[in-house]
Amino acid sequence: MKHLAALLGVVALSIPLSRLADEKKNDSYVEVDYAKVDRKIAKEPFYTGKPLYALLILDDAGKFRCWAVLDKSRPSLSSYDILYFDTKGDGDLTVSEKRFAPEALGEGTFVFTKDKLAVPGTDIVHTDLRFEVSSERTGVVLAMKWAGKEKIAGGHAPSGYDYTTWGNSPATAPVLRPSPNGPLAFAIWGEPELKLEGETQLSLLVGSPDRPEGQARVNGRGP
Numbered sequence: 001m002k003h004l005a006a007l008l009g010v011v012a013l014s015i016p017l018s019r020l021a022d023e024k025k026n027d028s029y030v031e032v033d034y035a036k037v038d039r040k041i042a043k044e045p046f047y048t049g050k051p052l053y054a055l056l057i058l059d060d061a062g063k064f065r066c067w068a069v070l071d072k073s074r075p076s077l078s079s080y081d082i083l084y085f086d087t088k089g090d091g092d093l094t095v096s097e098k099r100f101a102p103e104a105l106g107e108g109t110f111v112f113t114k115d116k117l118a119v120p121g122t123d124i125v126h127t128d129l130r131f132e133v134s135s136e137r138t139g140v141v142l143a144m145k146w147a148g149k150e151k152i153a154g155g156h157a158p159s160g161y162d163y164t165t166w167g168n169s170p171a172t173a174p175v176l177r178p179s180p181n182g183p184l185a186f187a188i189w190g191e192p193e194l195k196l197e198g199e200t201q202l203s204l205l206v207g208s209p210d211r212p213e214g215q216a217r218v219n220g221r222g223p
Contacts, residue, residue: 042091108135139163
């Protein structure tokens, strides 16, 4: 079966071309007016560094909204080593269980993981959530298995190599919606040089368009 490569920073994913043509609209997926998304956080902890914010919408109804905030244990650190993740979607980031310590992957590179995340009021349980940060890039990598089944990774700009840059405040935070059931969008991985003669390699990303400050981001999808 032919595949359209979705080359993503966290994982190299692919999506069968047949799915792009045959996939039916999921009636449970509800569009969100990003301009009207509530960006208030009910309770925040004391931050040691300059926090970075992102808002995740983790259900098809558009109601389960979870804030993620990166912080540093010491302001002098080159990378972020603390994650506050609102696993209940209630806006309270001061609960101790919502503070995550990382696993160090290398100098200045950290990964935060959560094995399971249940969506309130449903039987959906997301698995293998992963946030990765590095002092060598500005963006943050997100990966997960939606409902424990479909691999998701991203997000990405419409072109270039970096990942989604989180905001310096809730008002500027990207809104990431990694559902595999919504509309798809394309983006270019890297900065390809088109040649008049010879071969040109063009890598495309396929996924769900998100809305950080009105600019599309793409989360790759794969089987």
